Amino acid sequence: MTDNTQESQAEKEVREEIEQVNEARQNQVEENIESEEISEVDKLKDEVASLNDKYIRLYAEFDNYKRRTTKERIDLLQTAGKDVIVSLLSVLDDFERAAKAMETAQEIEPVKEGVNLVHHKLKSLLVQKGLKEMEAKGQPFDAEIHEAITNIPAPSDDLKGKVIDEVEKGYYLNDKVIRFAKVVVGA
Numbered sequence: 001m002t003d004n005t006q007e008s009q010a011e012k013e014v015r016e017e018i019e020q021v022n023e024a025r026q027n028q029v030e031e032n033i034e035s036e037e038i039s040e041v042d043k044l045k046d047e048v049a050s051l052n053d054k055y056i057r058l059y060a061e062f063d064n065y066k067r068r069t070t071k072e073r074i075d076l077l078q079t080a081g082k083d084v085i086v087s088l089l090s091v092l093d094d095f096e097r098a099a100k101a102m103e104t105a106q107e108i109e110p111v112k113e114g115v116n117l118v119h120h121k122l123k124s125l126l127v128q129k130g131l132k133e134m135e136a137k138g139q140p141f142d143a144e145i146h147e148a149i150t151n152i153p154a155p156s157d158d159l160k161g162k163v164i165d166e167v168e169k170g171y172y173l174n175d176k177v178i179r180f181a182k183v184v185v186g187a
Helices: 002-079 082-104 108-128
Strands: 131-133 146-152 163-168 171-173 176-179 181-186
Touching (some): 082 108, 108 131, 146 163
Parallel strands (some): 146 181
Antiparallel strands (some): 163 181, 171 176
């Protein structure tokens, strides 16, 4: 029996060793699984941090774009009429010269001629910038481009509903109405 006891004790020891090895392997597998989970969590955290960084950079870039375009728009609006104003300065100079000439003028004809020249220069400059006079007299009344001041009895039947007189000229700027013609319409 001693041999049996020794054998059973040896078997017990072997079984215990096998159990210990199995437990160690199971612990190692669990640690590997946990480390894989941890590394996957770390990967996801890194990915979230990277995406968050990209988002913040994109948001900052868009915010800078909005500020820049707003500033450009404000600058454009402030200087939009600059070229027109600069070109009108020569007409202003001509008016100042005409005013000085009128102070010492003995005859009225040269003064009239000078004023007419300045008027012509101003009109041609505005035409170059896209200004165009509206033809209203004798045209049918159109509420889109005319502003009726009053109605008067038409002198003839063919002038009913048409513009008889123009009180104030209307103007187009690049084919868009910028001032309506104030007119008298035949009734």
